[in-house]
Structure formats: C-alpha cells, structure tokens
Amino acid sequence: MERQPVRITIFHQTFSLLAEGDPADFERAAETVDALMQLLAAQSPTTDTTRIAMLACLHLADRLHSINSIVEDV
Numbered sequence: 001m002e003r004q005p006v007r008i009t010i011f012h013q014t015f016s017l018l019a020e021g022d023p024a025d026f027e028r029a030a031e032t033v034d035a036l037m038q039l040l041a042a043q044s045p046t047t048d049t050t051r052i053a054m055l056a057c058l059h060l061a062d063r064l065h066s067i068n069s070i071v072e073d074v
Contacts, residue, residue: 011037011049036060 006023007016008030019026036056041047047055 010034011041011052033060 001020003018003020004023005016006019006026007014008027009015010030010033015030017026033056036059037052040052040055040059044052
C-alpha cells in the first residue's frame with residue numbers, strides 16, 4: 001500500500017507523517033489525542049506538556065487494554 005502525506009496537529013504542534021491507509025484515520029486519531037490532551041491540560045493548567053502527553057498515553061493504553069479484554073472474552 002502506498003504511503004500518503006498527512007498533516008496533523010496535536011496540542012498546538014503540527015506533524016507531517018506518511019500514512020499507510022486512509023489519512024482520515026490518522027486525522028481522527030490525532031483529533032482524539034488532541035482532545036484528550038486539551039482536557040487534561042484544562043484540568044491541570046500548570047502541568048507540563050510531557051506529563052500531559054504521558055497521561056494521555058496511559059489513558060489511551062488503558063482504554064485499549066479494556067477493549068482487548070472484552071474482545072478476548074467474546
């Protein structure tokens with residue numbers, strides 16, 4: 001599958017990526033991450049960007065783990 005360029009913005013930073021598959025999937029994923037980071041930053045305005053990113057990653061990993069557990073039980 002051919003890679004396509006896609007530009008995404010997460011937490012006020014723009015990234016240029018080469019995406020395999022539909023670039024809209026990457027854009028939706030970036031919107032999810034950005035919204036989560038914005039929410040975390042609003043709840044704790046003095047927290048630095050690295051910590052906000054780490055908390056967002058942990059939150060998303062927990063959601064993925066929960067979904068995988070449900071799928072494995074089916």
